[in-house]
Amino acid sequence: MDLTFYNRLGQAIAYTQDGTHIFLFTGAAAAYLHEDSVYSYSGAHLGWFIDGWIRDHEGACVLSTQEAHGGPPRPVKQVKPVKQVKVVKPVKGVRRVRPVRPVKRMAWSHIPPEGFFR
Numbered sequence: 716m717d718l719t720f721y722n723r724l725g726q727a728i729a730y731t732q733d734g735t736h737i738f739l740f741t742g743a744a745a746a747y748l749h750e751d752s753v754y755s756y757s758g759a760h761l762g763w764f765i766d767g768w769i770r771d772h773e774g775a776c777v778l779s780t781q782e783a784h785g786g787p788p789r790p791v792k793q794v795k796p797v798k799q800v801k802v803v804k805p806v807k808g809v810r811r812v813r814p815v816r817p818v819k820r821m822a823w824s825h826i827p828p829e830g831f832f833r
Contacts, residue, residue: 720769720778723823725790728778729832730798737832742799745832749810758808761831763816769831774817775824777831787823 716734719727729745731737737746737753746753746761753761753769763770767783770776776786783789824831 718780718782719795720780720828721789721792722778722828723776723787723790725792727793727795728828736804738798738801739832740796740798742801744802744804747807751816752813754807754810755832756805756807758810760811760813765819768819770817770819771824771826771831772814772817773824774820775822775826776820777824777826778828785819787821 716731718731720729720737722728727740729737729739735748736744737748739745744756746755748764751763751765753764755761762772762777766785767780768776768786769778779786779789
């Protein structure tokens, strides 16, 4: 499953080619998907991947895919940057218990995508 993740400005920020591992266009391994959750490689729960949206712990939208529905209006997509060579993925840490999923909000998150993946 090849997906590109866009921010609120329509900029391509990250992608997955296998439907699990998320990479930034710089080639850095950013996070991975497990069921409907997004985890850092250290095991921290970052948010949820629901209906084509990556949502934060408040239920607000951080990133969207082309197929996203049920969220805030998506901007016009900008040209994707060139994908750099991927770095080796870190070893996955023990996944922490995920928090209770919040109600989906129809708003963009105040967390920038760069901060979300840290």
